[in-house]
Amino acid sequence: xxxxxxxxxxxxxxxxxxxxxxxxxxxxxxxxxxxxxxxxxxxxxxxxxxxxxxxxxxxxxxxxxxxxxxxxxxxxxxxxxxxxxxxxxxxxxxxxxxxxxxxxxxxxxxxx
Amino acid sequence: xxxxxxxxxxxxxxxxxxxxxxxxxxxxxxxxxxxxxxxxxxxxxxxxxxxxxxxxxxxxxxxxxxxxxxxxxxxxxxxxxxxxxxxxxxxxxxxxxxxxxxxxxxxxxxxxxx
Numbered sequence: 344x345x346x347x348x349x350x351x352x353x354x355x356x357x358x359x360x361x362x363x364x365x366x367x368x369x370x371x372x373x374x375x376x377x378x379x380x381x382x383x384x385x386x387x388x389x390x391x392x393x394x395x396x397x398x399x400x401x402x403x404x405x406x407x408x409x410x411x412x413x414x415x416x417x418x419x420x421x422x423x424x425x426x427x428x429x430x431x432x433x434x435x436x437x438x439x440x441x442x443x444x445x446x447x448x449x450x451x452x453x454x455x
Numbered sequence: 456x457x458x459x460x461x462x463x464x465x466x467x468x469x470x471x472x473x474x475x476x477x478x479x480x481x482x483x484x485x486x487x488x489x490x491x492x493x494x495x496x497x498x499x500x501x502x503x504x505x506x507x508x509x510x511x512x513x514x515x516x517x518x519x520x521x522x523x524x525x526x527x528x529x530x531x532x533x534x535x536x537x538x539x540x541x542x543x544x545x546x547x548x549x550x551x552x553x554x555x556x557x558x559x560x561x562x563x564x565x566x567x568x569x
Contacts, residue, residue: 384562386560386561387545389560392557441488441511441549443558
């Protein structure tokens with residue numbers, strides 16, 4: 344039972360354009376959501392997070408949007424840069440729980 | 456540099472071998488985790504330690520034995536593994552003082568069981 348799903352295994356975007364990565368979840372008890380970025384041969388690196396009391400959180404080129412009614416979150420990267428090419432994972436946790444539930448990941452490729 | 460280191464980075468072992476994975480965090484955190492990532496699967500939580508005490512075992516087979524001697528170090532002892540245990544093993548740490556924690560990951564150990 345996949346509680347966090349990233350339905351796009353891969354995404355290709357032109358440099359300078361906007362990249363939009365999507366994530367859906369089924370557990371209504373999730374209240375904290377995170378995005379991680381992973382390069383080959385490295386561990387996941389924390390990128391940005393959002394609490395369920397918010398619907399948007401922004402950090403530089405990265406913005407995460409949360410739609411609780413649709414149980415959907417998205418990560419926007421603008422403008423996209425070649426160094427953004429990586430696998431992106433969304434993760435979620437319940438209030439007070441230390442267990443992160445991860446999606447399968449989306450491989451983002453930024454084309455020059 | 457995430458402040459979480461893991462050794463070795465790569466490991467090949469036979470099914471009768473005994474080996475250990477090591478994780479060290481330099482972030483002053485008090486919670487540590489082991490995750491497993493198999494090919495084409497999401498990361499799966501294995502164990503959670505808070506202040507050196509194991510607080511979660513996510514139905515992990517006993518051939519995986521964790522050890523947390525202090526808040527900065529975490530080990531995963533491996534014995535009589537199976538080929539299907541081949542995977543990337545990731546260690547993470549967090550500051551377990553708030554209800555919403557961010558976990559920081561090490562680079563992982565890529566394990567191949569022959």
